[in-house]
Amino acid sequence: AQSVTQLGSHVSVSEGALVLLRCNYSSSVPPYLFWYVQYPNQGLQLLLKYTSAATLVKGINGFEAEFKKSETSFHLTKPSAHMSDAAEYFCAVSPSGGYQKVTFGTGTKLQVIP
Amino acid sequence: SAVISQKPSRDICQRGTSLTIQCQVDSQVTMMFWYRQQPGQSLTLIATANQGSEATYESGFVIDKFPISRPNLTFSTLTVSNMSPEDSSIYLCSVEDQVGSGANVLTFGAGSRLTVL
Numbered sequence: 001a002q003s004v005t006q007l008g009s010h011v012s013v014s015e016g017a018l019v020l021l022r023c024n025y026s027s028s029v030p031p032y033l034f035w036y037v038q039y040p041n042q043g044l045q046l047l048l049k050y051t052s053a054a055t056l057v058k059g060i061n062g063f064e065a066e067f068k069k070s071e072t073s074f075h076l077t078k079p080s081a082h083m084s085d086a087a088e089y090f091c092a093v094s095p096s097g098g099y100q101k102v103t104f105g106t107g108t109k110l111q112v113i114p
Numbered sequence: 115s116a117v118i119s120q121k122p123s124r125d126i127c128q129r130g131t132s133l134t135i136q137c138q139v140d141s142q143v144t145m146m147f148w149y150r151q152q153p154g155q156s157l158t159l160i161a162t163a164n165q166g167s168e169a170t171y172e173s174g175f176v177i178d179k180f181p182i183s184r185p186n187l188t189f190s191t192l193t194v195s196n197m198s199p200e201d202s203s204i205y206l207c208s209v210e211d212q213v214g215s216g217a218n219v220l221t222f223g224a225g226s227r228l229t230v231l
Contacts, residue, residue, distance in 0.1 A: 043222035106156040
């Protein structure tokens with residue numbers, strides 16, 4: 001069984017400030033972890049993924065996430081928020097080893113304040 | 115990565131009617147997935163559609179309510195039958211896509227936003 005918990009359904013940051021979106025996972029086997037972004041009226045787009053290689057994963061648009069097994073966390077960060085980062089972000093988990101069912105978190109809406 | 119076209123992008127439907135959503139992929143894919151995203155909630159997998167076999171439904175979803183077709187490796191449809199206001203959601207088509215090495219990831223269409231009155 002696997003699950004994902006995203007802390008904070010809404011997060012507001014000022015433009016230029018650090019973005020931190022929290023994700024904790026539960027998985028009975030080594031996981032693959034993902035962050036997706038959904039802009040208004042669009043589908044989900046992959047930001048980054050962790051697949052048991054480097055624990056610090058860099059993605060698109062300046063985002064990165066660090067896999068911490070001891071904390072079962074995969075938080076998403078960006079040093080400086082931009083107005084265009086305003087969107088909904090979903091953390092997701094799947095068991096490793098070929099394609100397996102993906103479980104999504106409930107999402108965090110990021111608001112960037114000018 | 116694959117490019118997915120979904121239509122309709124949005125529709126307003128009357129209670130009791132049915133609507134079919136189409137999903138077209140620009141390359142051949144083995145597995146296609148249909149997700150539902152209810153207002154303010156996360157994505158829930160409805161079913162997995164494989165070409166040449168019946169779709170595999172997740173717990174809580176049944177074929178009579180959500181019949182799926184998968185006639186070939188680039189196309190699938192999802193029908194939402196006998197709709198009620200509770201079916202108002204965004205329905206998303208996705209495919210398993212290889213992005214670099216490692217895990218296959220999901221690529222999504224833009225979604226079909228249904229409002230049932």
